[in-house]
Amino acid sequence: MLNKKKVLVVEDDIILAMIDKLYLQKIGCEVVGMVTNATDAVKAVHEQSPDLILMDIRIDGDRDGIMAMEEIRLFSQVPVIYFSGNSEVHMRQRALETGMLGFLVKPLDLDALKILVDLIPSKNQN
């Protein structure tokens, strides 16, 4: 039996994070962490080794989600799906440079999210 894909959710709106978590669980993923800022995101990737990061662009603290990914890229190639408000769409180019899997605009299109999640093999998958 395949292991569930482990997902880290980085989102400063904890209600939206909960919605993401419920949906990810529904499609067979395990949410290994929900954090709201870059520092906690980096720490969670170190500790949890997720299969995927769902990363909001605008998060708590003085670093945005892309800056958090730039630091994570120093030690991990974990796939990332960004999601953003309309006002941050112009950041897509910056996001691309961190090797993203997808860039979704809020409110999240859950079908699109599932398609992207399905692209990722879980760690035990060959």
Added chain:
Amino acid sequence: MAFYDLSGSEREKLVETIRQSLLAELETGKLKKTISYFSDEDTYIRKSAYLSIGRLYLSHTNLQSKILALLQLLMTEADFKIRQTAINAAGEIGKLDFPVIGHLFDLGLFDAHHSVRNAVIGSMKKMGEKNPTPILTWAKKYLHHADKEIRREICHGIELRGRTHPQDILPLLKELQFDKTARVKNTLVHVLGQIAYKKGCLATVIEHLKSWDNKEVVVQALDEIIDVHDRYKNFSILSQQQAIDYIGKHFDRRNG
């Protein structure tokens, strides 16, 4: 200052402040004030908060999925008062739309803290009055749960609907007639008394009890029904003597 130490206009103002704060935090997902109101020591502040959530669910349909996620999130909080208020808020929503919050009641029914479980019973009562079909269907799946406290709580939770519509809950109560636990049996007898004193209810209850097989429980219920007509004489449609006469005429205590 406690809620009811405030004047009427101050209370109205506070309720509006609570509503606005909850609305603002639903939009931002920062839950500082929400947590504070949901965990307030003053039960009336908590009540204002859960009533507001129920109203916001109806008035702001764009926030419904966030409200449901918020309640799910709050059910994971360590403070039992927050979980209790979340269940009460879910109860407000469940008066109109039970399926979207049913899973929270599955959680709350088994909560470690009795206040949360009591909130489930209280919510079942208020939801059951307005929206009986899904509530009673939900209740039915726990009627024979291995935990006697769950059976007792479910029995108690369906009572309010039975006060005005005894026919809706009598089939569920009948399923508990052979329950071996004294606390469940006592609650069953208590509920049978509670659903028999309003207009038209005694006849419905008596008629149904004729189909029950546990004569010992039926006799206890008849005694309780007669007693209720005295204890609640100011609210009963019949006097105690009229209830005794009705039961004597329509129910053979030896043969049912």
